[in-house]
Amino acid sequence: MTTILKLGGSVITDKDRAETLDDAALEAAAEAIGNALARGQAADLVVVHGGGSFGHVNASDHGVSTTQGSHDVAALHDIHGAMKALNGFVLSRLLAADVPAVPVHPLSAGARTGDGSLELNAAAVTTFLGEGFVPVLHGDVIAHEGAGVTIVSGDEIVTDLATALEADRIGLCSTVPGVLDGEDAVIERIDDYGAVESVLGASDSTDVTGGMAAKVRALLGLEASASIFGPEALEAFLAGERPGTTIG
Numbered sequence: 001m002t003t004i005l006k007l008g009g010s011v012i013t014d015k016d017r018a019e020t021l022d023d024a025a026l027e028a029a030a031e032a033i034g035n036a037l038a039r040g041q042a043a044d045l046v047v048v049h050g051g052g053s054f055g056h057v058n059a060s061d062h063g064v065s066t067t068q069g070s071h072d073v074a075a076l077h078d079i080h081g082a083m084k085a086l087n088g089f090v091l092s093r094l095l096a097a098d099v100p101a102v103p104v105h106p107l108s109a110g111a112r113t114g115d116g117s118l119e120l121n122a123a124a125v126t127t128f129l130g131e132g133f134v135p136v137l138h139g140d141v142i143a144h145e146g147a148g149v150t151i152v153s154g155d156e157i158v159t160d161l162a163t164a165l166e167a168d169r170i171g172l173c174s175t176v177p178g179v180l181d182g183e184d185a186v187i188e189r190i191d192d193y194g195a196v197e198s199v200l201g202a203s204d205s206t207d208v209t210g211g212m213a214a215k216v217r218a219l220l221g222l223e224a225s226a227s228i229f230g231p232e233a234l235e236a237f238l239a240g241e242r243p244g245t246t247i248g
Contacts, residue, residue: 002044002129003169005033005238006158009052009139010175011231012090018057019082026093029173029234034097036238037134042169044129046161047094047101050154051139054086055079059141059151066156067116069147076149079141080107087138094136102133106140106152114145118156122164129165137161159218162226170226171237172215177230178244179212189246193220219247 007029014020036042051059059065062075070076087103094101110120128135139154155172162170178186182199190196193216200213219226227237229244236243 001168002046002165003042003171003238004046004048004158004162004165004167005042006154006172007047007049007090008172008174009050009054009056009154011052011173012049013052013054013086015053015056017053019054019085021086021089023089023093025231026090027096029231030090030093030097030099032234032238033094033134034099036235037099039239041240042238045134046125046129046165046167047090047134047136048154048157048161049086049090049136049138051083052086054082055139055151058082064141064149064151066151066153069144069150071148076141079151080105083138083140087136090138091136094134100133101136102128104128104135104137106137106142106157110142110152112142112144112147112150112152116144116150118142118152118160120152120157120160120164122161125161126165153214155215155218159222162222162224167224169237169240170219170222170224171234172219172226172228173231173234173237174212174228175230176228177233178228179216179247187245190216190220191248193217216247222248224248 012026058079064070125135141149142152144150225248227242233243
């Protein structure tokens with residue numbers, strides 16, 4: 001059973017302070033993952049993490065987004081370098097929790113075609129899983145035909161891998177306990193974007209990848225259902241439950 005877990009950038013970093021880690025939250029998430037693996041849960045696990053105050057701030061400073069590209073090599077190195085630094089922190093905390101984590105950097109594993117479609121090579125991820133490792137991917141800068149480089153978000157990577165790997169379970173760990181309605185109550189299930197469009201807003205912090213609305217749109221297009229939940233429900237998700245909001 002293949003499980004894809006995304007750790008939101010807002011969960012593992014202080015998204016309002018440039019390149020600032022939320023170390024306590026990251027260590028707690030890593031410990032939850034390590035405990036789940038030790039119990040034989042979440043086999044064939046792939047972890048994806050967002051950019052938070054590392055990737056988003058640098059991308060915003062250089063005017064690069066999922067659709068707005070750049071040919072500035074300095075911009076590429078600033079954004080990718082920030083994401084490699086954050087990925088290094090994530091890997092170190094996972095390894096400390098006895099998770100056999102290995103990095104897979106999207107910059108070197110994919111590209112966008114001229115129309116913006118993502119082509120991500122999942123061969124390394126599949127092989128790492130088969131050999132007993134936990135691949136760890138992240139939002140990144142990526143080559144874009146005709147546009148230099150653009151951003152590939154963690155959410156895009158999740159949806160692309162979910163299809164390529166025929167994932168059984170998909171979870172997005174966010175700073176909120178699920179998708180919230182107009183009265184800040186968790187919406188238990190979403191099957192139609194139009195039914196919740198009015199309550200989905202943009203991220204409160206610097207975010208060049210679309211916020212909650214983009215998450216819900218992308219997840220509704222998948223064959224498997226997905227869960228959006230807060231950090232306190234991470235262990236429950238890894239144990240096989242469906243906390244928070246179920247999408248699709």
